[in-house]
Amino acid sequence: MGKTFVEKVFSKKAGKEVKAGTIVSVEPDYVMSHDNAAAISGTFRKIGVNRIKYPERVVIILDHEVPAPKESSAINHKEIRAFVKEQNIENFFDINHGICHQIFTEQGFAMPGKLIVGSDSHTTTYGALGALSAGIGRSEVAAIWATGELWFSVPETLKIVINGIIPKYITPKDIALYIIGKIGSDGADYKAVEFAGDTISRMTVPERMVLSNMAAEMGAKCGYTPPDHNTFDFIRGKARSEYESLYSDNDAVYCDVIEFNADDVSPSVAKPHTVDNLASIKEVEGTKIDQALIGTCTNGRLEDLEAAAKVLKGNKVKVRTLIIPASRNIYKDAIKNGTIEILVEAGAIILNPGCGPCLGAHQGVMAPGEVTFSTANRNFKGRMGCREAEIYLGSPISVAAAAITGEITDPGRLLS
Amino acid sequence: MNGKFEGKVWKYGDNINTDVIFPGKYTYQKMEPEEMAKHAFEDHDPEFVNKVNDGDILVAGRNFGMGSSREQAAVAIKYAGIRVIIARSFSRIYFRNAINAGMPAIIAPEVVDALEEGDRVTIDMENGKIITPKREFAFPPYPSTVMNILQKGGLINFIKSNI
Numbered sequence: 001m002g003k004t005f006v007e008k009v010f011s012k013k014a015g016k017e018v019k020a021g022t023i024v025s026v027e028p029d030y031v032m033s034h035d036n037a038a039a040i041s042g043t044f045r046k047i048g049v050n051r052i053k054y055p056e057r058v059v060i061i062l063d064h065e066v067p068a069p070k071e072s073s074a075i076n077h078k079e080i081r082a083f084v085k086e087q088n089i090e091n092f093f094d095i096n097h098g099i100c101h102q103i104f105t106e107q108g109f110a111m112p113g114k115l116i117v118g119s120d121s122h123t124t125t126y127g128a129l130g131a132l133s134a135g136i137g138r139s140e141v142a143a144i145w146a147t148g149e150l151w152f153s154v155p156e157t158l159k160i161v162i163n164g165i166i167p168k169y170i171t172p173k174d175i176a177l178y179i180i181g182k183i184g185s186d187g188a189d190y191k192a193v194e195f196a197g198d199t200i201s202r203m204t205v206p207e208r209m210v211l212s213n214m215a216a217e218m219g220a221k222c223g224y225t226p227p228d229h230n231t232f233d234f235i236r237g238k239a240r241s242e243y244e245s246l247y248s249d250n251d252a253v254y255c256d257v258i259e260f261n262a263d264d265v266s267p268s269v270a271k272p273h274t275v276d277n278l279a280s281i282k283e284v285e286g287t288k289i290d291q292a293l294i295g296t297c298t299n300g301r302l303e304d305l306e307a308a309a310k311v312l313k314g315n316k317v318k319v320r321t322l323i324i325p326a327s328r329n330i331y332k333d334a335i336k337n338g339t340i341e342i343l344v345e346a347g348a349i350i351l352n353p354g355c356g357p358c359l360g361a362h363q364g365v366m367a368p369g370e371v372t373f374s375t376a377n378r379n380f381k382g383r384m385g386c387r388e389a390e391i392y393l394g395s396p397i398s399v400a401a402a403a404i405t406g407e408i409t410d411p412g413r414l415l416s
Numbered sequence: 417m418n419g420k421f422e423g424k425v426w427k428y429g430d431n432i433n434t435d436v437i438f439p440g441k442y443t444y445q446k447m448e449p450e451e452m453a454k455h456a457f458e459d460h461d462p463e464f465v466n467k468v469n470d471g472d473i474l475v476a477g478r479n480f481g482m483g484s485s486r487e488q489a490a491v492a493i494k495y496a497g498i499r500v501i502i503a504r505s506f507s508r509i510y511f512r513n514a515i516n517a518g519m520p521a522i523i524a525p526e527v528v529d530a531l532e533e534g535d536r537v538t539i540d541m542e543n544g545k546i547i548t549p550k551r552e553f554a555f556p557p558y559p560s561t562v563m564n565i566l567q568k569g570g571l572i573n574f575i576k577s578n579i
Binding site for chain 2: 023025035036038039042043046047048049064065072073075076119120121123135136137138139140142143146147151185186189190219220221274359360361378380381382383385387
């Protein structure tokens, strides 16, 4: 009987053959944290260990409240910088870099076959590079800092096969929202997700990152895409170390295999207040919005900004429109190729690379009764700082179209 | 964790997410657990913290704790007084966070069906039994790794005792 990708990674790490359902204690290759490193350092000290066991495996990227919006955030950042110095953590990226998942990938920490954990639920993103990457809690990060290892349950694997040509005005985000709507926000709870099919094969790594990022919204432990030539091209010159690509065997046992056809996907929207509250954009057309948000770890890459600019070019936004490049490099590229100019010309506000308003900490917090149409990954009640506000989720193309009209609009109708 | 827990049931529905249990605006503020407890369920049931008593039991539907990895969503509930959470299912990271905070998270859909808000329920960790007013249920024992963490009162204590 063959093994799945995750069974292979955990077997390799554990030094013995393990199957789904086993609990193993193993050493992750990297452990990522962000602004919560301040709280984690406090927990770490409570353990009573003076030095991080493997500082070279620790990556800290400040992105959640950057630049500090209030004194308490500034104190957090200050404590983290002092801790980084004290513990000789070389892989530290201060507030001028960008969103942790984007920086982690750009900096070459995300590599095929690696076991990566992070104190952020969207750590699943690195599955797009063929890694096994999972979100964990803060105490768990402190535990890894102290001991180098952590307990894991080897998950079953759900295979999601997507075939067909993606229609015009449809993006990987629409596909992700569509799948989550079909299988539910616990459709992959405690499971590994493996993406396959010809649609996935044709996708670039940044496009695959959208799916792996959104795997967290299916409840998945990780969202793996088998590495191929696109992956190897992407990480050439970036990879931080040697790596070994791992693949599920042909006779691996999956708990389920679900197939989707990309041709069936229309522009998709998640209505308030859960990500699986799926609607096709036609069903919610005309919904008035107060704010449009294009960015975040889901949709703040160059491709997303370019897609938005294509829609906004020559138009003026009707609502406040926030654009957040996911990293400084993306920001720079978008300046160089004229994308930023188009967006600013249209009346959008460019925010600094970071998590921004996605989690309601600062920048673009909503007032009661307001509606935001966002490219982020969550629309939970109160997510953007106000429980009497509503969040709809969609693709950069759909959100840009709505920014022009002031209401949710089928981009196909607007642009054709 | 070989003890028995006996307490009053608070019952909530499906897909309760971490943002309504512990809002993001507090997530990067440094807080002691007692302070976190004051915000438990703030955006779902703002009255929760006023009505919950020490030793109570939380009963929930599917996918409890979905969303963010924020550990405060488990710690806040524990320090608000909840001893055990019984649910139809837990979100992956929440399940880990609850265990690592030393709070048993038990997956038992039939027990959720059998309990109403306000019921008294007894959880016998040692014998793997849950006693409801209607009947008694058995639940499978935790793997030893998980049990060891619970017995030490959470992951950090467990690691301290092993170093």
